[in-house]
Amino acid sequence: MTDSLLSRRGLMRYGAYGAGAAAVAGVAAGWDRLTAADIPGRDDGSLVIATLGSAFNPEAQRALRDGFREVHPDIRIRINPVQAYDWSDFFSKILTQIAAGTAPDLVYVATEGVQLFARRLGVPLDAWAKRDAAELRTYFADVHPSLVESMMYEGSLYQLPVEFNAADMYLNTRVLERAGAELPDDDWTRDDFTALLRAMKRSNGAAFTPYFWTNRLWGGVVPWLFAGGTNLLAESKAPGGDWLWNSFYPEAERRGRGGGYRWTTPLADTDRVAEVYDYLASLVQDDLCTRPEGGDGRNLVGVFSTGRVGVTPAGGFWAGGLHEAGMKPTDYDVRYFPRGRARRHQFGAAGYAMLRTSRMRDEAWEFIKYTAREDVMTQLFAANQTTPARRSMVDAARYRKTGPAHWQVFYDTLDKIPSTGPIPAPPQVNEVEQLLIKHTGTALASPGAVRPALRRLQGDLERAMEREV
Amino acid sequence: MTNTEIRSVRPEPAGPRKTRGPRQSREPSESTTSTTPASRSRGARLLAVLFLAPTVVGIVVFTVVPIVGSIALSLFQWDVIEDPRWAGAANYREILTDSTVLVSFRNTLVFMVLAVALQLLIALALAIAVNGRMPMWLRSVFRSAFFFPLVLSAASLSVVMKYLFNQDFGPVNWLLGTVGIPSVPWLTSENGAMAAVVLAYVWQQFGFSFLLFVGGLNTIPKEVHEAASLDGASGPRKHLAITLPLLSPTLLVASVVGIINALQVFEQPYVLTAGGPGDSTRTVVMVIYETAFEQLRFGEASAVGVLLFALIMAVTALQFRLSRRYVHYQ
Numbered sequence: 001m002t003d004s005l006l007s008r009r010g011l012m013r014y015g016a017y018g019a020g021a022a023a024v025a026g027v028a029a030g031w032d033r034l035t036a037a038d039i040p041g042r043d044d045g046s047l048v049i050a051t052l053g054s055a056f057n058p059e060a061q062r063a064l065r066d067g068f069r070e071v072h073p074d075i076r077i078r079i080n081p082v083q084a085y086d087w088s089d090f091f092s093k094i095l096t097q098i099a100a101g102t103a104p105d106l107v108y109v110a111t112e113g114v115q116l117f118a119r120r121l122g123v124p125l126d127a128w129a130k131r132d133a134a135e136l137r138t139y140f141a142d143v144h145p146s147l148v149e150s151m152m153y154e155g156s157l158y159q160l161p162v163e164f165n166a167a168d169m170y171l172n173t174r175v176l177e178r179a180g181a182e183l184p185d186d187d188w189t190r191d192d193f194t195a196l197l198r199a200m201k202r203s204n205g206a207a208f209t210p211y212f213w214t215n216r217l218w219g220g221v222v223p224w225l226f227a228g229g230t231n232l233l234a235e236s237k238a239p240g241g242d243w244l245w246n247s248f249y250p251e252a253e254r255r256g257r258g259g260g261y262r263w264t265t266p267l268a269d270t271d272r273v274a275e276v277y278d279y280l281a282s283l284v285q286d287d288l289c290t291r292p293e294g295g296d297g298r299n300l301v302g303v304f305s306t307g308r309v310g311v312t313p314a315g316g317f318w319a320g321g322l323h324e325a326g327m328k329p330t331d332y333d334v335r336y337f338p339r340g341r342a343r344r345h346q347f348g349a350a351g352y353a354m355l356r357t358s359r360m361r362d363e364a365w366e367f368i369k370y371t372a373r374e375d376v377m378t379q380l381f382a383a384n385q386t387t388p389a390r391r392s393m394v395d396a397a398r399y400r401k402t403g404p405a406h407w408q409v410f411y412d413t414l415d416k417i418p419s420t421g422p423i424p425a426p427p428q429v430n431e432v433e434q435l436l437i438k439h440t441g442t443a444l445a446s447p448g449a450v451r452p453a454l455r456r457l458q459g460d461l462e463r464a465m466e467r468e469v
Numbered sequence: 470m471t472n473t474e475i476r477s478v479r480p481e482p483a484g485p486r487k488t489r490g491p492r493q494s495r496e497p498s499e500s501t502t503s504t505t506p507a508s509r510s511r512g513a514r515l516l517a518v519l520f521l522a523p524t525v526v527g528i529v530v531f532t533v534v535p536i537v538g539s540i541a542l543s544l545f546q547w548d549v550i551e552d553p554r555w556a557g558a559a560n561y562r563e564i565l566t567d568s569t570v571l572v573s574f575r576n577t578l579v580f581m582v583l584a585v586a587l588q589l590l591i592a593l594a595l596a597i598a599v600n601g602r603m604p605m606w607l608r609s610v611f612r613s614a615f616f617f618p619l620v621l622s623a624a625s626l627s628v629v630m631k632y633l634f635n636q637d638f639g640p641v642n643w644l645l646g647t648v649g650i651p652s653v654p655w656l657t658s659e660n661g662a663m664a665a666v667v668l669a670y671v672w673q674q675f676g677f678s679f680l681l682f683v684g685g686l687n688t689i690p691k692e693v694h695e696a697a698s699l700d701g702a703s704g705p706r707k708h709l710a711i712t713l714p715l716l717s718p719t720l721l722v723a724s725v726v727g728i729i730n731a732l733q734v735f736e737q738p739y740v741l742t743a744g745g746p747g748d749s750t751r752t753v754v755m756v757i758y759e760t761a762f763e764q765l766r767f768g769e770a771s772a773v774g775v776l777l778f779a780l781i782m783a784v785t786a787l788q789f790r791l792s793r794r795y796v797h798y799q
Contacts, residue, residue, distance in 0.1 A: 442745075
């Protein structure tokens with residue numbers, strides 16, 4: 001029995017042990033040690049900048065930090081690289097930081113999140129842009145207005161784009177040679193594309209996949225919708241933004257510009273969308289492409305560089321990746337996305353958004369301006385891991401080492417195809433993307449599944465778009 | 470019976486039972502110390518409370534408070550950025566009419582049945598095999614190897630599995646192809662995706678049940694098996710008639726833990742299939758994650774969490790209820 005084992009003396013002894021342990025713990029607790037407060041920059045008045053971890057390598061981040069310190073020695077900054085699988089994952093982590101009360105001052109945001117951040121968290125940059133118009137003139141002159149317009153929401157500017165990627169087509173030239181095919185024309189069509197895939201399939205083994213693609217907003221079904229003359233959501237433009245267009249762009253370039261895109265009514269159950277899905281379903285059926293869910297960007301470089309894939313949609317970001325994977329500049333090339341009913345391309349851009357929670361807004365604006373400088377962007381994008389937003393940076397010197405031979409396509413997608421537009425990304429973007437991925441998988445899972453899946457997609461999108469964000 | 474049990478069931482002396490006074494004790498009445506039995510009893514209780522307190526505090530802070538918090542949050546609309554707004558039962562109405570939520574519950578139950586059954590079968594078969602005649606060093610090698618996946622991160626293991634199961638470039642289909650089996654759409658067909666998720670999960674989890682079964686098998690006296698052998702029982706017969714009944718308490722623990730874990734599966738379907746194709750592998754915890762952290766609907770996510778909590782409690786209670794019939798203690 002327990003009670004017989006404990007005497008008063010014993011209890012006192014255990015009490016003394018306990019008191020001793022508490023004293024030791026107290027000493028340990030009082031000892032100098034690392035805590036969350038010791039993280040450099042935390043709560044020390046630093047400007048905190050959250051970047052997508054993989055967007056900049058450590059050298060580039062150092063250049064960003066050290067270079068900014070030289071220009072603004074009075075502003076302390078802390079780069080907070082957030083590791084995330086994709087933009088959606090990145091937003092989730094930023095929102096978790098905000099919920100935890102550790103919101104950054106600036107967040108690197110891509111087109112997918114521009115409107116979500118603008119609507120809920122962002123600060124319009126209009127006043128600062130007007131104030132520093134003289135300083136920004138060379139920047140805007142060098143950046144295509146479509147990229148700037150994609151960073152506007154309801155008449156206000158929320159970011160200065162520093163990079164973008166349009167969905168063009170990469171082709172493995174060794175696979176083309178095996179198929180006895182030439183690099184397609186600039187103006188190639190969807191039928192040319194299908195014929196090329198068939199030729200590739202015939203001349204390569206069973207383990208070869210002509211077309212590799214992924215199931216997501218960028219580079220998934222959406223560029224096919226754009227080329228098919230339609231979209232996931234009806235597109236229009238918000239009024240406003242004249243202050244920007246009139247200040248920075250000549251008449252020819254500001255025509256038709258507005259205060260940013262509005263994506264409203266879902267179009268999933270329209271005939272044009274069904275036509276695009278039917279085409280993709282036929283490619284899947286004929287074993288000419290990966291199923292979209294099977295396409296995983298993480299192993300794409302590997303399968304493309306080893307010749308197990310012939311064609312894939314990608315932007316300028318892939319030049320650096322393929323070079324890293326050991327491909328020579330002549331081993332691959334790039335072309336516009338094949339034309340369907342239209343010649344429209346899809347792009348996504350990114351820049352820094354200022355958060356409402358920031359108490360260092362003027363300092364944050366200085367950082368935004370700093371990252372838009374040509375010398376800074378040159379350091380950041382030295383590895384060709386993306387397409388710089390500044391037209392002057394997309395030149396032969398940049399792609400001499402990595403290729404591709406037709407690097408002009410990257411910026412020409414904006415310059416020569418004026419209808420090229422951003423990913424449809426309303427404030428409800430996260431749910432829209434989830435629904436698109438889910439129902440695209442179902443639509444292409446079996447013959448005859450396209451229309452029922454699109455009807456469900458339409459219904460779900462309507463509910464999502466009605467939801468107040 | 471152990472000696473302790475024998476002492477504890479020693480019958481009281483015959484005759485009318487005496488009523489003890491408040492200061493009476495079953496221990497020797499003449500204490501050799503200066504403390505009274507009552508104070509000793511108080512001291513023991515105090516000591517017990519001291520020892521138990523840290524754990525109880527931990528459970529209250531890290532389990533009870535979040536549960537209560539989730540239940541409370543399920544009655545509000547909250548998007549992290551604005552203050553929560555009272556929603557009453559609206560969140561529950563919303564999720565109970567949401568086809569994605571309902572499908573996720575169905576998927577989770579299907580997954581649970583498949584995964585737990587497979588996990589227990591594999592673990593039991595391997596535990597019996599490892600417990601057979603084999604050198605001790607080899608036994609250690611097998612035990613370590615089978616337990617090893619459990620200590621790996623489920624997410625990283627799933628990334629590897631995603632590569633293995635890739636329809637176009639994965640080694641699994643390549644291997645099948647070498648023996649003439651056509652490419653299987655592991656991750657891109659409804660049945661294939663569920664099978665891949667179950668296999669990935671079982672691969673990681675069976676080590677825990679395996680260790681439990683190895684421990685349980687070691688408690689079964691060898692003499693019982695020897696006696697059965699002398700009576701002419703075959704190997705399978707011995708396992709069915711002796712091993713399984715005597716292992717039933719371990720089976721109960723393994724199945725209870727297995728079911729609770731399986732009902733909370735997240736990493737494997739999230740990484741392998743992202744819930745697809747369509748909703749075919751979307752699980753309840755995935756829906757909670759997506760609703761909360763991607764759609765910023767924390768109230769509805771909490772409501773789904775509360776329903777999952779209720780489901781787990783119900784299934785576990787049912788298991789213990791059924792165990793009265795099927796679990797045999799020595």
